[in-house]
Amino acid sequence: MNEVHVLFEGYSTQNPDGSMSANCSCVLIKTGEVRILVDSMTPWDGPKIKESLSQHHCLSQDDIDFVVSTHGHSDHVGNNNLFLKATHIVGHSMSHKDKYFEHDFDASSFTLSPGVFVKATPGHTLDSVSVIVTDTRLGTIAIVGDLFEKEEDLLDDQVWIEAGSENVSKQRQNRAAILALADQIVPGHGPMFSVHKAKVS
Numbered sequence: 283m284n285e286v287h288v289l290f291e292g293y294s295t296q297n298p299d300g301s302m303s304a305n306c307s308c309v310l311i312k313t314g315e316v317r318i319l320v321d322s323m324t325p326w327d328g329p330k331i332k333e334s335l336s337q338h339h340c341l342s343q344d345d346i347d348f349v350v351s352t353h354g355h356s357d358h359v360g361n362n363n364l365f366l367k368a369t370h371i372v373g374h375s376m377s378h379k380d381k382y383f384e385h386d387f388d389a390s391s392f393t394l395s396p397g398v399f400v401k402a403t404p405g406h407t408l409d410s411v412s413v414i415v416t417d418t419r420l421g422t423i424a425i426v427g428d429l430f431e432k433e434e435d436l437l438d439d440q441v442w443i444e445a446g447s448e449n450v451s452k453q454r455q456n457r458a459a460i461l462a463l464a465d466q467i468v469p470g471h472g473p474m475f476s477v478h479k480a481k482v483s
């Protein structure tokens with residue numbers, strides 16, 4: 283059975299002075315053989331990611347085989363440099379040391395481990411991806427970056443549109459596709475939620 287652990291729940295809040303505070307959801311996926319980190323937060327979060335991996339999962343940064351950044355925004359890629367043994371996927375680009383791999387994510391998903399794959403879900407950015415994990419205790423879990431900002435955006439389109447969408451109609455289409463295939467969604471900036479009764483507004 284595959285395991286999904288939300289190391290840190292993402293958030294985004296409007297401050298009284300009009301500025302925004304935000305950080306992304308950071309997720310560890312453990313399978314039989316392979317360990318994957320999804321979205322590495324801001325550059326200031328390295329010590330707490332390392333501490334969470336070691337204290338709760340007895341893992342060091344060198345035990346991570348893949349780092350997937352759902353897209354290239356600065357609050358999702360800040361600590362990629364901690365994971366030097368990993369293969370890195372950032373949106374549609376993939377590299378390990380100086381080897382740069384091409385994969386046509388628009389044509390097919392990319393399998394990281396049995397039941398764990400990376401799928402193109404453009405909208406928030408045109409090269410955004412989601413990680414789909416099947417066979418977990420909670421069914422199929424989709425870790426979607428900012429395709430979904432937070433659960434509240436199911437009821438109010440403006441929440442995800444105002445968070446930034448490079449292509450609203452593609453994002454709407456991919457949101458529907460993820461709702462159809464997942465039991466649980468980890469959004470970019472909110473706690474994991476169940477899709478049982480969720481509908482795209």
Ligand SMILES: [Zn+2]
Nearest residue numbers: 306357428470
């Ligand atoms: Zn974000």
